[in-house]
Amino acid sequence: MGPIQERKHVHVTCAIIEKDDLVLAAQRSASMSLPLKWEFPGGKIDPDESCEECLQREIMEELGITVTISSALPSHTHCYTSFTVTLYPFICTIDKGEIVLHEHAAITWLAPEKLCELDWAEADLPVIETYLKDFVNPLSSR
Numbered sequence: 001m002g003p004i005q006e007r008k009h010v011h012v013t014c015a016i017i018e019k020d021d022l023v024l025a026a027q028r029s030a031s032m033s034l035p036l037k038w039e040f041p042g043g044k045i046d047p048d049e050s051c052e053e054c055l056q057r058e059i060m061e062e063l064g065i066t067v068t069i070s071s072a073l074p075s076h077t078h079c080y081t082s083f084t085v086t087l088y089p090f091i092c093t094i095d096k097g098e099i100v101l102h103e104h105a106a107i108t109w110l111a112p113e114k115l116c117e118l119d120w121a122e123a124d125l126p127v128i129e130t131y132l133k134d135f136v137n138p139l140s141s142r
């Protein structure tokens with residue numbers, strides 16, 4: 001037997017992009033891992049890259065736009081059966097550019113309350129919960 005393999009753990013930034021009270025969700029393509037699941041666009045943080053640099057790079061690669069970051073949500077770690085992901089979500093608006101899909105199967109703009117109707121990558125569910133509770137309806141729990 002070979003050496004014990006450490007479980008794969010990826011660190012991923014993602015953008016909760018808001019426009020006119022709607023939020024952008026992106027559907028992973030059939031050929032990606034987690035095929036056809038919905039996610040917030042973004043991707044793995046490269047060595048020597050900050051979260052913000054990663055987010056801008058990934059959003060440019062995937063959607064062809066730049067974003068303005070308004071706030072950071074707490075990171076969330078999720079264990080899938082074959083790997084672990086830590087998500088670093090940022091609330092953003094579009095800064096420059098028109099969206100062109102380079103990797104995703106589809107995008108949609110939804111009212112925040114409707115986000116939960118999509119078939120999300122499992123790691124995103126607590127992110128959406130925190131977003132709704134602390135950023136969309138911050139007064140409702142007081």
Ligand SMILES: Nc1nc2c([nH]c(=O)n2[C@H]2C[C@H](O)[C@@H](COP(=O)(O)OP(=O)(O)OP(=O)(O)O)O2)c(=O)[nH]1
Nearest residue numbers: 012014032033039040041042043044085121123124
């Ligand atoms: N961008 C993004 N990735 C997410 C989210 N939720 C979630 O579980 N992930 C997972 C899917 C991927 O395994 C990983 C992000 O990797 P990536 O987007 O840079 O690269 P990839 O699809 O080519 O990933 P992989 O096939 O190499 O695993 O994080 C999310 O909301 N946004």
